[in-house]
Amino acid sequence: MPDESPSPQRILLVTGLSGAGKSTALQVLEDLGWEALDNFPIRMLGSLVDSGDNTLPVAIGFDSRTRGFVPAEIIALCKQLEARDDVELTTLFIDCGSTELERRYNETRRLHPMARGRPVLDGIKAERELLEPLRRWADIVVDTTTYATNQLQQVVRERFADDTERHMTITISSFGFARGMPPLADLLFDMRFLDNPHWVPGLRELTGLDVPVAEHIAADPAFTPAFDRIIDLLREVMPRYAAQGRSYLNIAFGCTGGRHRSVYSAERAAEVLREDGFSPTVLHRNLGSRPADRLERR
Known part of the structure; x- marks a missing residue:
């Protein structure tokens, strides 16, 4: 027994x-x-x-x-x-x-x-x-x-x-710059350099969680090299944050409206970090916001 x-x-x-x-x-x-x-x-x-x-x-x-x-x-x-x-x-x-x-x-x-x-x-x-x-x-x-x-x-x-x-609590969030900066981000990545799906017919009403939007963003020639550098940076600095005693780490991805590019980037980053053995929480601050042309200037 x-x-x-x-x-x-x-x-x-x-x-x-x-x-x-x-x-x-x-x-x-x-x-x-x-x-x-x-x-x-x-x-x-x-x-x-x-x-x-x-x-x-x-x-x-x-x-x-x-x-x-x-x-x-x-x-x-x-x-x-x-x-x-x-x-x-x-x-x-x-x-x-x-x-x-x-x-x-x-x-x-x-x-x-x-x-x-x-x-x-x-x-x-x-x-x-x-x-x-x-x-x-x-x-x-x-x-x-x-x-x-x-x-x-x-x-x-x-x-x-x-x-x-020993592990930090990691939060990965998406947001829209047009709707205000996140107050608690430790690491913030601006994804507005990517082609904006808001101006692509058929993609405006969708979000970065939808396959057509994801494929559009991933096909942008600027996405993969920039995203890979972001992941390399996270892999470099996250153990150092943990060694400094950080209990929480907030990583934010921003685009103009917070519905397409930032959402997809946050989801992809969370996927990669899970493969690396982390357990990030993903939050999409502006995912439910209505598309608005007056906000989508970039």
Whole structure:
């Protein structure tokens, strides 16, 4: 018989030096679907595990400011939890060079929690000594000395995102310039250089979803080379957008009225991206608009 025992509760303890990036890591984890708790009283960790709710993985942030923060006691508690079959415990330590931390505090003019009226660097050194046992104990240590914020975000995503959560939500839309620009487009392609089916007898009342219009646009000598370049560009930049932490990407194709050239181009782009393994949503903003000669000037 298959094993029907419940999955262990996934718990990620996130700690590290103040200013190194703990809050950023927790925000990314929350975006990835983790339940993120910052400055959680670590002595209550056992009660949290015993609550029995393991629906979501839990990321718990704590540092020297957390009530009851005693590294030796925290490590002892972690050892107890690691011995349990119903818990999967991982510790992430966010580190950073002292000089860089000093620069960050001076730049933001925030007070270091352990400086207590002394220079920032004194507080950093004191906190580093306090946290050293946890750094040695941690399963994963990430040094953010040379990281920009988006680089730390990327590291956290790469380590803790499920495969199904790594992909951006991609929307491909069509629209008509004559009826207004889309407000949220990240990448916009103007297809008005193509021959306009609106002025072709028998095609005006049809749309880019209809075969005769599709054949007319595809037969334009300018379509294939331009469209192929657009697809090459998308294949080049989409992984880079994902690596920068983009959760949503909006790609828009425009023509004059939003009923022919842009519709066909959006559909073709979605078809190619599906073949590449993406799952784009396609929206046609002006597909239901009435054909109007006064709008179709190009």
